[in-house]
Amino acid sequence: xxxxxxxxxxxxxxxxxxxxxxxxxxxxxxxxxxxxxxxxxxxxxxxxxxxxxxxxxxxxxxxxxxxxxxxxxxxxxxxxxxxxxxxxxxxxxxxxxxxxxxxxxxxxxxxxxxxxxxxxxxxxxxxxxxxxxxxxxxxxxxxxxxxxxxxxxxxxxx
Amino acid sequence: xxxxxxxxxxxxxxxxxxxxxxxxxxxxxxxxxxxxxxxxxxxxxxxxxxxxxxxxxxxxxxxxxxxxxxxxxxxxxxxxxxxxxxxxxxxxxxxxxxxxxxxxxxxxxxxxxxxxxxxxxxxxxxxxxxxxxxxxxxxxxxxxxxxxxxxxxxxxxxxxxxxxxxxxxxxxxxxxxxxxxxxxxxxxxxxxxxxxxxxxxxxxxxxxxxxxxxxxxxxxxxxxxxxxxxxxxxxxxxxxxxxxxxxxxxxxxxxxxxxxxxxxxxxxxxxxxxxxxxxxxxxxxxxxxxxxxxxxxxxxxxxxxxxxxxxxxxxxxxxxxxxxxxxxxxxxxxxxxxxxxxxxxxxxxxxxxxxxxxxxxxxxxxxxxxxxxxxxxxxxxxxxxxxxxxxxxxxxxxxxxxxxxxxxxxxxxxxxxxxxxxxxxxxxxxxxxxxxxxxxxxxxxxxxxxxxxxxxxxxxxxxxxxxxxxxxxxxxxxxxxxxxxxxxxxxxxxxxxxxxxxxxxxxxxxxxxxxxxxxxxxxxxxxxxxxxxxxxxxxxxxxxxxxxxxxxxxxxxxxxxxxxxxxxxxxxxxxxxxxxxxxxxxxxxxxxxxxxxxxxxxxxxxxxxxxxxxxxxxxxxxxxxxxxxxxxxxxxxxxxxxxxxxxxxxxxxxxxxxxxxxxxxxxxxxxxxxxxxxxxxxxxxxxxxxxxxxxxxxxxxxxxxxxxxxxxxxxxx
Numbered sequence: 001x002x003x004x005x006x007x008x009x010x011x012x013x014x015x016x017x018x019x020x021x022x023x024x025x026x027x028x029x030x031x032x033x034x035x036x037x038x039x040x041x042x043x044x045x046x047x048x049x050x051x052x053x054x055x056x057x058x059x060x061x062x063x064x065x066x067x068x069x070x071x072x073x074x075x076x077x078x079x080x081x082x083x084x085x086x087x088x089x090x091x092x093x094x095x096x097x098x099x100x101x102x103x104x105x106x107x108x109x110x111x112x113x114x115x116x117x118x119x120x121x122x123x124x125x126x127x128x129x130x131x132x133x134x135x136x137x138x139x140x141x142x143x144x145x146x147x148x149x150x151x152x153x154x155x156x157x158x
Numbered sequence: 159x160x161x162x163x164x165x166x167x168x169x170x171x172x173x174x175x176x177x178x179x180x181x182x183x184x185x186x187x188x189x190x191x192x193x194x195x196x197x198x199x200x201x202x203x204x205x206x207x208x209x210x211x212x213x214x215x216x217x218x219x220x221x222x223x224x225x226x227x228x229x230x231x232x233x234x235x236x237x238x239x240x241x242x243x244x245x246x247x248x249x250x251x252x253x254x255x256x257x258x259x260x261x262x263x264x265x266x267x268x269x270x271x272x273x274x275x276x277x278x279x280x281x282x283x284x285x286x287x288x289x290x291x292x293x294x295x296x297x298x299x300x301x302x303x304x305x306x307x308x309x310x311x312x313x314x315x316x317x318x319x320x321x322x323x324x325x326x327x328x329x330x331x332x333x334x335x336x337x338x339x340x341x342x343x344x345x346x347x348x349x350x351x352x353x354x355x356x357x358x359x360x361x362x363x364x365x366x367x368x369x370x371x372x373x374x375x376x377x378x379x380x381x382x383x384x385x386x387x388x389x390x391x392x393x394x395x396x397x398x399x400x401x402x403x404x405x406x407x408x409x410x411x412x413x414x415x416x417x418x419x420x421x422x423x424x425x426x427x428x429x430x431x432x433x434x435x436x437x438x439x440x441x442x443x444x445x446x447x448x449x450x451x452x453x454x455x456x457x458x459x460x461x462x463x464x465x466x467x468x469x470x471x472x473x474x475x476x477x478x479x480x481x482x483x484x485x486x487x488x489x490x491x492x493x494x495x496x497x498x499x500x501x502x503x504x505x506x507x508x509x510x511x512x513x514x515x516x517x518x519x520x521x522x523x524x525x526x527x528x529x530x531x532x533x534x535x536x537x538x539x540x541x542x543x544x545x546x547x548x549x550x551x552x553x554x555x556x557x558x559x560x561x562x563x564x565x566x567x568x569x570x571x572x573x574x575x576x577x578x579x580x581x582x583x584x585x586x587x588x589x590x591x592x593x594x595x596x597x598x599x600x601x602x603x604x605x606x607x608x609x610x611x612x613x614x615x616x617x618x619x620x621x622x623x624x625x626x627x628x629x630x631x632x633x634x635x636x637x638x639x640x641x642x643x644x645x646x647x648x649x650x651x652x653x654x655x656x657x658x659x660x661x662x663x664x665x666x667x668x669x670x671x672x673x674x675x676x677x678x679x680x681x682x683x684x685x686x687x688x689x690x691x692x693x694x695x696x697x698x699x700x701x702x703x704x705x706x707x708x709x710x711x712x713x714x715x716x717x718x719x720x721x722x723x724x725x726x727x728x729x730x731x732x733x734x735x736x737x738x739x740x741x742x743x744x745x746x747x748x749x750x751x752x753x754x755x756x757x758x759x760x761x762x763x764x765x766x767x768x769x770x771x772x773x774x775x776x777x778x779x780x781x782x783x784x785x786x787x788x789x790x791x792x793x794x795x796x797x798x799x800x801x802x803x804x805x806x807x808x809x810x811x812x813x814x815x816x817x818x819x820x821x822x823x824x825x826x827x828x829x830x831x832x833x834x835x836x837x838x839x840x841x842x843x844x845x846x847x848x849x850x851x852x853x854x855x856x857x858x859x860x861x862x863x864x865x866x867x868x869x870x871x872x873x874x875x
Contacts, residue, residue, distance in 0.1 A: 016428065019428045032360070033361065034360070072360065089354055092783065133222045137786055
């Protein structure tokens, strides 16, 4: 049994320690917002937060996640209102939507670490996330908007 | 598309269908069907319940193109309800919703726009009639707004729900009065898409996300040599892995392509994948073990010498005697490419006796349920009435999910166990096994008169055939119209035009890829147009306009683009711009691309202008999103490696060796939508074909290097 903390809830899962965290989250815990896209850390559809870092859950063994704080897209905010989520909705970023759980999880880490990202900062932080529909220009725009929303939400930091 | 007469429709659908069609109340509800819509198009429906709840059914699966909003929006506009008031439900291939529950060919709006309006308008009229009768007032004194009928002189109101019983007894008017477009509240306005919030918190359900109690997982080992099939297998080691339930044979069927693989069924996908590696399999390569695309492409070059099958022959191309110095010839090449929908193929199936239940992401729900002009249900192996489908949001369609090979295969596995099974393709599976967009090669010739006018144009396409691949009964002595898509129908006025097709035998599964063959032919055709402009010593924009003396959509759009892109403003020395257009079944879009040549001679794509001609537009912001995405996809196909085969196997495996465009590679994009009435044109595909030739033409303008082969490397042109 492996003990996992996902979105502040503790789960005890019976899984092969080598099983990627992605499949534990999706198929055992049942949180399907985190997506499978490539299985080899190329596309970013599976990005989750582990102790605050953006990690590719498709190549993270579940044993490595034991005892760590995992946050998935379902736990990014309580009401779909993280600044990045609000910005994504405002700009109608997604098309098919499949990659955007991972896009948002990468964007959330960027926005936390860099409250005023430039286009170049965004490109560097988001270059690991593929969007086959090609919504990249909107992703960039939405991250700038999210930075603005974030400032309004936390005036002390601005 | 097969056209059904109304009579035939009644006969086909039987009792339930008649009830729906007549608008008869079902359990206190009224279901308004599109009896006014064109025959063969009994698709969109409104459901009004007596408590006032309104549901609009969307028959066009949502794959990112926006139909989850745009289809209901058109109905809601005329029905006088706001989108906030209605529940939108995707249909699942059910019989009463007809045989066009499918999304492809950029057709959802362009082929249904007026019919959908009539659906909403006719429904509105019966509610107004019902209210007027209840009040015993004249119909003309009543109007509808926000799901209510209002009696103008007294301000009395009835909600639609209050009128359900009465409205359900009325016959729907066949030619309802449509709104004046200037009164539109929804159509043509920017509105946020209702599926977006579901896509920002992980709650949108894609096929891969379906979970059914007791569900098992399966992965399939398929012949790595494309065209090969199973000879024998030994599952002894695989069965020793804890969690493995069963190992079975299963057939993949796609058109004429049949191949047997080995499915591992286990209690998790991870376990199934582990066990798949432990299988010992002998494959029968069926003679395809030596196949390689280098030799095949050489063969295509040779085939270019053949006369081929004539598609169009206007004027007298063959008898023109033009001096050799007035003739320009070129040969263009394009690669195979993979669809790479980010959601890999997957399907959940459960078989119970003679019934099957299917959960999947598909572009073709009514094909899967056998409710269309196809025989897919025969391959699935169940009577149409016994196939129950749950159609989910689609994590990318791009044409890949017009095919149901992965569904047939999943049902084939589910038949062999009693539990429901989720079959998932790995990224490697989706990359290595096709279907692919086929390569097309083009032989082009243009001829000028002594006066310097373009008088002759020939375009010969050499390629595998889609229709032959899809349909074993296709007559290969006929031109596969899909493979010469658009090339004989451009608006240019050239007195002598000949288009032709040389079919090349190909055993690899091929399929439509966003904008189908226009995705390659536009590159060849419009690149060559630029060569002709150069030969004529004319500006590429003016050269094209010079071939358009008569009014046409293309002429109008090109002129608009000339202004929009500031075409006539000179660019600095190290920069260049190119133009290309493409008009085909899906629509019309013109691109201008601006590039910079860096000091190291690599190319930077600076900016793309796109003018898309639509006739009518439902959600302009969504159209822009679609065109931006089409440009990104076109850029990827133009500059990233395609799919190649060696020793019968695909040489690419995943995104590390078959890369897609990433955020830092995307140019600035400016989209202009023309919605000036006239023919309604499509959105999803037209933004793609003209991008690559516009880019290649821009590179020529800046460097003098003519690019005749995709993909090309922007680092070293």
